[in-house]
Amino acid sequence: MDKVDRKILEVAQQEFPLQVRPWAEIAAEIGISETELLDRIRKLKELGVIRRIGAVFDSRKLGFYSTLCAAKVDPKKLEEVAAYINTFPGVTHNYERDDEYNLWFTLTASSSAEAERQLRDIEENCGIKIMRLPARKVYKIEVVFNMDGAEDNG
Amino acid sequence: MDSWVETLIKRLQGDIPLVTEPFAEIAQETGRSQQELIGIITRLKQDGVIRRFGAILGHRQAGFAHNVLVMWEIPENMVDEAGKYMASFREISHCYLRETPDHWPYNMYTMIHGRSEEDVNKVVADIAARFEPSRYRLVRSVREFKKTSMTYY
Numbered sequence: 001m002d003k004v005d006r007k008i009l010e011v012a013q014q015e016f017p018l019q020v021r022p023w024a025e026i027a028a029e030i031g032i033s034e035t036e037l038l039d040r041i042r043k044l045k046e047l048g049v050i051r052r053i054g055a056v057f058d059s060r061k062l063g064f065y066s067t068l069c070a071a072k073v074d075p076k077k078l079e080e081v082a083a084y085i086n087t088f089p090g091v092t093h094n095y096e097r098d099d100e101y102n103l104w105f106t107l108t109a110s111s112s113a114e115a116e117r118q119l120r121d122i123e124e125n126c127g128i129k130i131m132r133l134p135a136r137k138v139y140k141i142e143v144v145f146n147m148d149g150a151e152d153n154g
Numbered sequence: 155m156d157s158w159v160e161t162l163i164k165r166l167q168g169d170i171p172l173v174t175e176p177f178a179e180i181a182q183e184t185g186r187s188q189q190e191l192i193g194i195i196t197r198l199k200q201d202g203v204i205r206r207f208g209a210i211l212g213h214r215q216a217g218f219a220h221n222v223l224v225m226w227e228i229p230e231n232m233v234d235e236a237g238k239y240m241a242s243f244r245e246i247s248h249c250y251l252r253e254t255p256d257h258w259p260y261n262m263y264t265m266i267h268g269r270s271e272e273d274v275n276k277v278v279a280d281i282a283a284r285f286e287p288s289r290y291r292l293v294r295s296v297r298e299f300k301k302t303s304m305t306y307y
Contacts (some may be wrong), residue, residue, distance in 0.1 A: 139237035
């Protein structure tokens with residue numbers, strides 16, 4: 001990643017121009033050609049620096065229910081349990097963490113009843129107890145990373 | 155929500171094409187004119203159905219190696235003030251007030267990202283000094299088993 005790539009990451013995370021030639025506008029803001037911009041974005045995607053360029057929806061506004069979940073899982077069974085949990089399409093994040101609650105995941109489902117059905121399925125199939133931590137209020141949900149001072153990796 | 159909008163949501167939760175006129179391509183796929191499509195996406199954004207439109211980064215790959223979840227026990231009468239203060243840190247990407255199941259004291263949840271452990275610790279120390287939570291719990295991510303965007307419909 002060089003300086004131009006970092007600038008691209010910064011600009012591409014902001015308001016995407018909802019117009020006929022959005023990439024041309026982004027390229028102009030950065031000061032490179034549209035072709036160079038698209039080439040660099042392709043490379044950043046291959047590297048996994050950019051996961052996706054598209055829309056992020058508000059699950060509640062679409063009528064979906066979501067909750068953070070935590071469980072204490074026998075370390076010997078952790079991978080197996082994580083793999084089972086990952087088979088549910090509504091599980092978007094799943095992490096091992098350094099705590100007695102060593103598995104943390106988020107589940108989004110079409111309703112709270114559907115979420116509950118899936119969580120009970122996981123509890124029964126994996127022999128674990130899941131703590132449900134649904135949100136009462138959101139103060140911030142932002143996935144924009146400030147690229148200032150990022151390391152130059154050539 | 156009508157089924158055409160569902161189709162559009164399905165399309166927009168993927169990648170927009172890396173071509174000169176990406177919306178023209180999506181318009182063609184979904185059977186609308188480009189101008190109409192841009193108008194609809196703009197409205198979905200204004201209504202907050204689309205929270206954000208743009209690039210989503212892999213934070214590890216982008217250089218943010220230190221990511222911690224910190225849970226705080228904040229007195230109920232201070233949660234709003236604490237939530238707003240926590241949200242003001244650029245290192246904090248997510249801040250939620252959550253329900254507290256039996257015996258679980260933590261009600262505020264923050265995801266803190268930094269390039270170093272020091273970055274993260276500074277934020278934690280600042281918040282801890284200001285709100286003197288009776289307890290807080292910091293958990294680091296050890297392994298990522300899954301990270302993806304939600305697929306609706």
